[in-house]
Amino acid sequence: MRSLLELHDLHVHREGQKVLEIDHLDVHPGEVMAIVGPNGAGKSTLFLALARLLKSQRGEIIFDGQPLDKLDALAYRRRIALVLQEPLLLDTSVRENVALGLRFRGLPAFEIQQRVNLWLGRLGIAHLEERPARRLSGGEAQRVSLARAFVLQPELILLDEPFTSLDSPTRARLLEDLKSVLAETATTTIFITHDLDEALKLATRLAVILGGRIHQIGAPRSVFDFPATMQVAQFLGRC
Numbered sequence: 373m374r375s376l377l378e379l380h381d382l383h384v385h386r387e388g389q390k391v392l393e394i395d396h397l398d399v400h401p402g403e404v405m406a407i408v409g410p411n412g413a414g415k416s417t418l419f420l421a422l423a424r425l426l427k428s429q430r431g432e433i434i435f436d437g438q439p440l441d442k443l444d445a446l447a448y449r450r451r452i453a454l455v456l457q458e459p460l461l462l463d464t465s466v467r468e469n470v471a472l473g474l475r476f477r478g479l480p481a482f483e484i485q486q487r488v489n490l491w492l493g494r495l496g497i498a499h500l501e502e503r504p505a506r507r508l509s510g511g512e513a514q515r516v517s518l519a520r521a522f523v524l525q526p527e528l529i530l531l532d533e534p535f536t537s538l539d540s541p542t543r544a545r546l547l548e549d550l551k552s553v554l555a556e557t558a559t560t561t562i563f564i565t566h567d568l569d570e571a572l573k574l575a576t577r578l579a580v581i582l583g584g585r586i587h588q589i590g591a592p593r594s595v596f597d598f599p600a601t602m603q604v605a606q607f608l609g610r611c
Contacts, residue, residue: 397579
């Protein structure tokens with residue numbers, strides 16, 4: 373199977389220290405790859421490198437067959453979407469926030485309206501469309517952030533700990549809805565998380581990152597049942 377995204381011998385430094393060293397990682401079209409690891413393992417650094425917000429010191433990232441550093445930065449960012457731990461919403465209505473990226477791309481008004489209506493409905497926030505973003509709960513704000521990402525029809529979506537600040541019932545409902553959306557759209561997804569339950573819920577494949585290196589990749593249940601190293605077993609709580 374061809375890969376949408378490939379990493380080869382990737383080294384990333386921060387403040388003069390090497391914090392990420394990925395020998396190889398590939399992500400296939402339509403899959404949900406969860407990157408799991410404890411705080412400080414290098415997950416957020418990997419996210420920033422994939423978002424082209426942090427430059428690597430060595431190695432390469434290949435997107436759809438092309439080295440990332442050879443692609444125009446704006447063209448690449450128009451093919452992906454980001455969802456962060458804290459939703460970065462403008463002080464406008466829910467509808468305006470979801471439509472923002474489409475307006476930047478100059479889509480016709482009718483198409484913008486159709487796409488926004490679709491994703492307001494899919495994420496269960498149509499009834500909030502005129503509410504100012506500053507009056508949303510944490511779960512509602514994250515739904516808006518997800519709608520704003522999916523409305524762009526990205527080839528790749530990067531999720532960086534999007535549920536960390538939510539209470540358990542809100543997180544559970546949003547996970548269920550996101551799982552349905554990913555199944556319906558087959559959007560290739562990289563899901564950064566330290567929460568193993570979230571990873572099991574969403575991922576089709578799982579990569580365990582410890583100390584800036586990937587120690588094991590595989591089907592979630594296989595990784596949990598057969599940890600490759602003692603360090604992986606300890607992280608997964610299997611010892």
